[in-house]
Amino acid sequence: MAQDVLCEVNNCVYNKSGNRCGATQIYVVSNKGKEAETSHETDCRTFKPE
Numbered sequence: 001m002a003q004d005v006l007c008e009v010n011n012c013v014y015n016k017s018g019n020r021c022g023a024t025q026i027y028v029v030s031n032k033g034k035e036a037e038t039s040h041e042t043d044c045r046t047f048k049p050e
């Protein structure tokens with residue numbers, strides 16, 4: 001289980017100072033279906049714009 005999620009998406013409502021995610025949980029999906037080859041093919045579905 002991830003304890004400290006670092007994230008550089010500055011305009012997400014869950015992004016705290018120091019680039020830490022403050023969400024209680026995050027949902028990460030592959031943008032290539034159910035599998036991914038690289039990290040570039042994954043996305044945070046919990047993202048919510050400010």
Ligand code: SF4
Nearest residue numbers: 007012015021044047
């Ligand atoms: S919810 Fe996702 S996009 Fe938002 S701060 Fe957390 S990891 Fe980053």
